[in-house]
Each structure stands twice: as C-alpha cells, then as structure tokens.
Amino acid sequence: MxxxxxxxxxxxxxxxxxxxxxxxxxxxxxxTANFTGFFSLVRPGSFASRFTGLERSTPGCYALTAHGRIPRA
Structure with missing residues (x-):
C-alpha cells in the first residue's frame, strides 16, 4: 500500500x-522499506497463505522479515 x-x-x-x-x-x-523478501498473497486460504500464516489477510504483497520496531501508541 x-x-x-x-x-x-x-x-x-x-x-x-x-x-x-x-x-x-x-x-x-x-x-518501513527495510525488509527482506516478500510474499504475494493472491488467494487467501491457499496452501501458501496458510504456510506463511497469512490465510486471513487481505490480498497484497507482504514482507517476510521487516527490520525495525513498532513504537508504542
């Protein structure tokens, strides 16, 4: 996004x-733009989405590893 x-x-x-x-x-x-690898989710519920833990996520591209920390609210 x-x-x-x-x-x-x-x-x-x-x-x-x-x-x-x-x-x-x-x-x-x-x-962040500081990440390693990415996964493109096309079909939620597919084997690949279940394998990566993204089966309930919105279709799109996801970083496999994001570097950094999410600050507290």
Missing amino acids: TKEQFLDLGCPNCRDSLGMQENEARVLACT
Missing part, C-alpha cells in the same frame, strides 16, 4: 490497532 492508502484506510489487516488512519506520523513510524 502507499502512504496515502494507509492514511485514508488505515491498516486493512490489523483493523487499525496501530492507529495509522489519518495520522501521518504514525504511518511513517509503523511502516
């Missing part, structure tokens, strides 16, 4: 428990 999408919609998978919707500082603090 783009920064603008996080601002407009919040996080589609965490039901905005990170408080990113309409909060640019929080979007910048909770997202």
Whole structure:
C-alpha cells in the first residue's frame, strides 16, 4: 500500500490497532522499506497463505522479515 492508502484506510489487516488512519506520523513510524523478501498473497486460504500464516489477510504483497520496531501508541 502507499502512504496515502494507509492514511485514508488505515491498516486493512490489523483493523487499525496501530492507529495509522489519518495520522501521518504514525504511518511513517509503523511502516518501513527495510525488509527482506516478500510474499504475494493472491488467494487467501491457499496452501501458501496458510504456510506463511497469512490465510486471513487481505490480498497484497507482504514482507517476510521487516527490520525495525513498532513504537508504542
């Protein structure tokens, strides 16, 4: 997702428990371009989505390992 999408919609998978919707500082603090590998989820419920623990996630691209820490709210 783009920064603008996080601002407009919040996080589609965490039901905005990170408080990113309409909060640019929080979007910048909770997202990163520093990651290793990625997984493209096309069909929730597929073997690959179950294997990676993303079976209930919104289709999209996910980092396999994100480097950094999510700050406290």
